[in-house]
Structure formats: C-alpha cells, structure tokens
Amino acid sequence: MxxxxxxxxxxxxxxxxxxxxxxxxxxxxxxxxxxxxxxxxxxxxxxxxxxxxxxxVHDGVTLGEMPTPLLPRMMDGQRFYFKMEDRQPTGSFKDRGAKRLIGELAHIGIDKVALDTAGNAGAAVAAAGIACRVYVPDDVAAERVKQIAAYGADIVRVPNGRAHTMAMAQEELGDAYYASHIYNPLFIDGVKSMAYEIYDQLGGTVPDYIFVPIGNGTMLLGLYQGFEEIGRLPHFVGVQSTKCAPVVDAFHGFPRTPYRHTIAETIRVEEPPRMEAILWALRSSQGDAIAVEDGAILTAAKALGERGIYAELTAAAALAGARAFFAEGMPDNYRVIVPIPGSGLKR
Ligand SMILES: [Zn+2]
Known part of the structure; x- marks a missing residue:
C-alpha cells in the first residue's frame, strides 16, 4: 500500500x-x-x-558502524596509509553501502530484498536487519556463506560462476527489491562516507594516491563520488590480478585474453556492469590501472601480516599494485592510501 x-x-x-x-x-x-x-x-x-x-539521509538503520582507523605503516622506506575497513561490523567496507541502502528502503517501507554476492555485500545487507535472500556462487568460501546465514538470510547456492549467480538472482526477484551493490546507486552512495573519513583523518586534505582493488568497482565509484563532492580528486589507481583484469585491459586498450581463476576471489569479475563509470573515474583523476601477479599478491599479504594486518587478498593486491607503482621511489610528502576492504578471516 x-x-x-x-x-x-x-x-x-x-x-x-x-x-x-x-x-x-x-x-x-x-x-x-x-x-x-x-x-x-x-x-x-x-x-x-x-x-x-x-x-x-534516512539513517535509522545501523550495523553498529564507526569510523575506521587510517594506519600509517612504513614498508621499504615508504609510508602507506592503510584504511582499515576490515574493522567494520561485518568485516568489510560493504557495511557503508548496506547502511545507506537499507536505511532508505526502511524509510519508504520496503521490507524484503534479494541480492547476489561473492560474500561481503550479502553479509552487510543481511546484517542490516532486513528480510533477504542471498544468491552466492557455489564455489565461494564456506566461511563467507556461514556468516551471511548467521545474520538470518536465506541462502541460494548457484553453480557456474558469479555471472550466472547474478542472472539467477535477477530472474527470481519476484516481489523482492534488488539490493545489489552493483546496480543500486544508493549502495554506492553509502560508500562515499569513506572519502569523507579519509579527508578528515588527513586533517582536511585530499590524499595524493588511492590504490583501489577493482572487481565490480563499488569502492572506487563510492570514493570517486565522495571526493568529487569534497571538491578535489586523488589519483585513483585501479588494481586487478593479471589472471582477471578486464578494467586494466580496457583502460590501456590491451586485447582481452581469456581470464583464469585468481586467489583474489572478491575481485574476480570478468565483466563489471559499470565499466564505463569505472574507466571515467580512473581517467578523470589522472590515475592508472595496473595488474599484479598472484605471486606478488601473496608477497604483499605476507608483508601485511608482518605488520599485524590480516587482510582479504584484495587488500594485498592493492598493496602489491602500490609497491609496483612506486618501485622507483615515492616522494616523501606523498600521502598514499591503500584500503583494506575486508578481513582475512573471511577467506
Ligand atoms: Zn534508459
């Protein structure tokens, strides 16, 4: 009614x-x-x-979120600032989008949603306390699925990969609202709070570079919108695995090669629906897009571990990208952000 x-x-x-x-x-x-x-x-x-x-903004829905730390850490004489989104209540930055989206839906009286996810978005939406059905690829790590179920969501396991999972969720929506972090712009709108936090934590200044792991581009697009509102963009560098790098290929005009399985599970997206917006964000920030080998991702994960950070491998991918980018050196006054999108406990 x-x-x-x-x-x-x-x-x-x-x-x-x-x-x-x-x-x-x-x-x-x-x-x-x-x-x-x-x-x-x-x-x-x-x-x-x-x-x-x-x-x-209708922010009646809370997941118990709070500002996440921005940790400076030295690596090989270079300082990186790690934005610790693994400290969000469900262990990933997706809580920002879920809070914004489900808050608005609660306000307009929508009480049932469905979505497809490789894990993090499903956990965040389920934790926002709305009735939800979550479609996951059947090869997603069991820990991720257990977490989503623990928040009370109905789980539907779908064979044949992420794209097929998305198609199934869309096909079977019925009377549920599609709470997709990719399709629903309110979700991306929620992620921009991360930009405002970084800006505040740097004393009201915009960082020089942010290395963003890219799957569907939710974090990049949220950060882009946030800094655009603030009035100045950092250089955004998108990072992907060499085994699945559609954004890197499109950015540089490389021929597309068949993609393979990468250890960085949550950025394994062969055809991001918002490709044009992703490329726009990278180009208009005079940024770049780079691919890193899975071996370099594991090396970066080890370096993070030695500093007490147990991160999702996407975070290690971003760090591997930043280290490769600044292999020849980094000016001392640069503020370079490496987001930690999610906790390693979710692997
Ligand atoms: Zn149209």
Missing part, C-alpha cells in the same frame, strides 16, 4: 520526492522504490539528490 502511495506521489503534479534514480544513458527517471533495477533501455541507474535531500 505504502509503495502504491509513493508511486502516486511520484507521478503527481506536486512532485515532493526529489531524490530519484535516473538512467545514465537516456536520462529517464525512476522512483527509488522502483522494482526495476535498470532502465527499460538497458542503461544503469544513477542517483539524483538535491542539496536538500543530501541533508535528509
């Missing part, structure tokens, strides 16, 4: 809801309550917020 009322409000002449989704291709507008997850033209949604909406 509430949904019908909101839709009528939306359609009415006195449009009182200004926040909405719009298609990034044809600009058609949709209410946030829409059960379409992309435009009828096939374009993906972006979020429109007026200055007034931006102050009127």
């Amino acid at each position: 509430r949904r019908a009322y909101l839709l009528r409000l939306w359609m009415g002449r006195n449009r009182r809801i200004t926040m909405h989704f719009f298609c990034e291709q044809c600009k058609k507008e949709y209410p946030v309550a829409t059960h379409s997850f992309q435009c009828e033209c096939g374009g993906l949604f972006r979020l429109y917020q007026s200055a007034m909406d931006a102050k009127d």
Whole structure:
C-alpha cells in the first residue's frame, strides 16, 4: 500500500520526492522504490539528490558502524596509509553501502530484498536487519556463506560462476527489491562516507594516491563520488590480478585474453556492469590501472601480516599494485592510501 502511495506521489503534479534514480544513458527517471533495477533501455541507474535531500539521509538503520582507523605503516622506506575497513561490523567496507541502502528502503517501507554476492555485500545487507535472500556462487568460501546465514538470510547456492549467480538472482526477484551493490546507486552512495573519513583523518586534505582493488568497482565509484563532492580528486589507481583484469585491459586498450581463476576471489569479475563509470573515474583523476601477479599478491599479504594486518587478498593486491607503482621511489610528502576492504578471516 505504502509503495502504491509513493508511486502516486511520484507521478503527481506536486512532485515532493526529489531524490530519484535516473538512467545514465537516456536520462529517464525512476522512483527509488522502483522494482526495476535498470532502465527499460538497458542503461544503469544513477542517483539524483538535491542539496536538500543530501541533508535528509534516512539513517535509522545501523550495523553498529564507526569510523575506521587510517594506519600509517612504513614498508621499504615508504609510508602507506592503510584504511582499515576490515574493522567494520561485518568485516568489510560493504557495511557503508548496506547502511545507506537499507536505511532508505526502511524509510519508504520496503521490507524484503534479494541480492547476489561473492560474500561481503550479502553479509552487510543481511546484517542490516532486513528480510533477504542471498544468491552466492557455489564455489565461494564456506566461511563467507556461514556468516551471511548467521545474520538470518536465506541462502541460494548457484553453480557456474558469479555471472550466472547474478542472472539467477535477477530472474527470481519476484516481489523482492534488488539490493545489489552493483546496480543500486544508493549502495554506492553509502560508500562515499569513506572519502569523507579519509579527508578528515588527513586533517582536511585530499590524499595524493588511492590504490583501489577493482572487481565490480563499488569502492572506487563510492570514493570517486565522495571526493568529487569534497571538491578535489586523488589519483585513483585501479588494481586487478593479471589472471582477471578486464578494467586494466580496457583502460590501456590491451586485447582481452581469456581470464583464469585468481586467489583474489572478491575481485574476480570478468565483466563489471559499470565499466564505463569505472574507466571515467580512473581517467578523470589522472590515475592508472595496473595488474599484479598472484605471486606478488601473496608477497604483499605476507608483508601485511608482518605488520599485524590480516587482510582479504584484495587488500594485498592493492598493496602489491602500490609497491609496483612506486618501485622507483615515492616522494616523501606523498600521502598514499591503500584500503583494506575486508578481513582475512573471511577467506
Ligand atoms: Zn534508459
């Protein structure tokens, strides 16, 4: 009933809801309550917020989140700042997106969602306390699935990889709202709080570089939007495994090679739906995209471990990328951020 009322409000002449989704291709507008997850033209949604909406965020949903530390650590004479997103309540940065998305859905009366995930997004959405069905590839680590189930979600295991898992979730949505961290722009909007935190922790300044591991690009796009609002972009360098590097290939115009299994499980995404936005974020920040060998990822994981950081291998990929990038040296005054997207305990 509430949904019908909101839709009528939306359609009415006195449009009182200004926040909405719009298609990034044809600009058609949709209410946030829409059960379409992309435009009828096939374009993906972006979020429109007026200055007034931006102050009127519905943050009634909490996962128990708090600002995460920004830890400076020396490695081979170079200082890196690690943004410790593994300290989020469910152990990954996805809590930021889930809080924002589920907070808004609770406000408009949506109480049932479904999503597909390699693990972290499913845990975050389930922990936000909404009825949810979570589709996971059947080769995802058992620990990840156990965690999602512990928060009370229904689990559906899907064979034949991540892309097929996504297709299944979309096909079987029924009356559930699609709480995808890839398709739903509110999720990405939540991640931008990470940019504001980094800015505050650096005394109100923007870092020089951020090395971002890229799977579907949720963290990069959230950071990009946050720093764009702040008014200045750091250089974003996207990092992928050489075994699955579609963004690196597209960024540099390399021919696509068949992708293989990489140990960095959560960034193993062969065709990120938001590829164009990812490339835009990297290019407009005068950034770069680099691929690292799985061996270098393991070496970086060891270096993190020696400093007391037990991270998801995506974090090690980002560090391996940063070390390769600055192999010839790093100016002393650079502030280089390496996010730790998730805890190693989730492997
Ligand atoms: Zn469209």
